[in-house]
Amino acid sequence: MADAVRPPEGATGVLVLADGSIVWGRGFGAEGAAVGEVCFNTAMTGYQEVMTDPSYAGQIVTFTFPHIGNVGANAEDVEAINPHALGCIVREDVTAPSSFRSTQRFDAYLRANGRIGLAGVDTRALTRLIRVAGAPNGVIAHNAKGEFDVDALLAQARAWPGLEGMDLAKEVSATQSYKWDDGLWTLGQGYATHSANPDGPHVVAIDYGLKRNILRNLVGAGARVTVVPATATFDEVMAHQPDGVFLSNGPGDPAATGIYAVPVIRELLDVGTPIFGICLGHQLLGLAIGGKTYKMHQGHRGANHPVKRSGDGRVEITSMNHGFAVDAESLPANAEPTHVSLFDGSLAGLRLTDKPAFSVQYHPEASPGPQDSHYLFDQFVSQLGKGAA
Numbered sequence: 128m129a130d131a132v133r134p135p136e137g138a139t140g141v142l143v144l145a146d147g148s149i150v151w152g153r154g155f156g157a158e159g160a161a162v163g164e165v166c167f168n169t170a171m172t173g174y175q176e177v178m179t180d181p182s183y184a185g186q187i188v189t190f191t192f193p194h195i196g197n198v199g200a201n202a203e204d205v206e207a208i209n210p211h212a213l214g215c216i217v218r219e220d221v222t223a224p225s226s227f228r229s230t231q232r233f234d235a236y237l238r239a240n241g242r243i244g245l246a247g248v249d250t251r252a253l254t255r256l257i258r259v260a261g262a263p264n265g266v267i268a269h270n271a272k273g274e275f276d277v278d279a280l281l282a283q284a285r286a287w288p289g290l291e292g293m294d295l296a297k298e299v300s301a302t303q304s305y306k307w308d309d310g311l312w313t314l315g316q317g318y319a320t321h322s323a324n325p326d327g328p329h330v331v332a333i334d335y336g337l338k339r340n341i342l343r344n345l346v347g348a349g350a351r352v353t354v355v356p357a358t359a360t361f362d363e364v365m366a367h368q369p370d371g372v373f374l375s376n377g378p379g380d381p382a383a384t385g386i387y388a389v390p391v392i393r394e395l396l397d398v399g400t401p402i403f404g405i406c407l408g409h410q411l412l413g414l415a416i417g418g419k420t421y422k423m424h425q426g427h428r429g430a431n432h433p434v435k436r437s438g439d440g441r442v443e444i445t446s447m448n449h450g451f452a453v454d455a456e457s458l459p460a461n462a463e464p465t466h467v468s469l470f471d472g473s474l475a476g477l478r479l480t481d482k483p484a485f486s487v488q489y490h491p492e493a494s495p496g497p498q499d500s501h502y503l504f505d506q507f508v509s510q511l512g513k514g515a516a
């Protein structure tokens with residue numbers, strides 16, 4: 128590679144894919160380079176929630192919606208204290224924020240948090256490439272002087288092992304347990320926060336990379352919540368005397384995280400603890416009961432994914448963010464598929480027929496996204512009894 132890799136005039140950012148594709152653009156946010164899997168998200172709102180969702184650790188997000196950054200950034204719409212996605216790729220340059228809730232420009236927010244942006248990209252073409260070829264590994268880089276060593280970036284993209292087999296939950300999880308006391312009531316168009324019901328059932332949430340809005344919804348449904356690290360043992364979970372255990376979402380390959388998570392979940396199932404899992408938590412429950420997970424071609428990431436409920440045939444519009452899935456064919460006889468994706472027929476929910484455990488592949492906490500599936504929090508907390516709201 129020689130002349131072909133000189134940046135075009137004005138290019139201050141680049142995406143280099145492991146297949147040798149080079150996408151030039153204008154860098155924003157932090158300068159530097161980051162390697163990961165390049166995926167796309169079709170949501171039209173919620174870029175800050177997406178960037179801070181720990182499930183995106185190890186990933187670079189292409190937003191298909193062309194105007195990203197136009198409502199700025201604030202301290203309330205975060206799903207974790209810092210962004211976890213490595214960077215983002217967008218069509219239009221980030222503009223000055225137009226929202227009364229904004230406290231900072233989105234590009235300044237990314238810069239302050241060490242995350243790289245790349246603007247001016249034909250995100251439709253990139254999305255088509257990902258759809259056809261599958262989510263590629265790549266490097267996103269930003270240099271204000273437009274100086275890039277493309278050969279080195281390509282070597283970095285090719286050397287990255289990929290998400291398959293990677294346990295990232297341990298890296299994003301809390302390392303100490305803590306109580307969560309911030310609940311959420313949805314009131315028509317808006318919401319109000321409130322403290323946990325001191326007499327509510329106690330939910331212990333295992334943090335594989337959890338989103339704050341899940342905790343708000345658990346408290347909103349009437350629970351008291353204690354969060355424990357991903358590596359908590361069965362005894363450590365039980366020491367909190369849970370009425371129910373929540374298995375969180377999170378990044379990486381469920382099979383890799385399952386090496387330490389599955390034995391704990393199996394013991395919880397054995398003693399009959401009620402369990403609710405979301406996304407990675409759903410995949411880990413699937414593995415714990417003897418099912419298998421697989422890497423999807425390009426995954427599901429967006430806020431308008433229809434799933435069908437097998438119970439009553441109704442359709443829920445859901446928020447999704449996953450690149451792995453539980454193989455429905457691998458489920459044992461005591462597991463019933465409860466939801467299925469109407470986009471590709473993949474498994475979107477399951478429940479056990481002989482134990483109080485259920486899970487969904489999608490994100491019922493609706494952040495960002497539709498609220499059709501909020502009922503799952505009530506379903507979980509109300510079965511725990513003891514004064515649930």
Ligand SMILES: NC(=O)CC[C@H](N)C(=O)O
Pocket residue numbers: 182375376377378379380381405406407408448449450451452
């Ligand atoms: N949101 C999540 O929990 C994602 C789960 C898993 N890391 C996947 O990509 O499928």
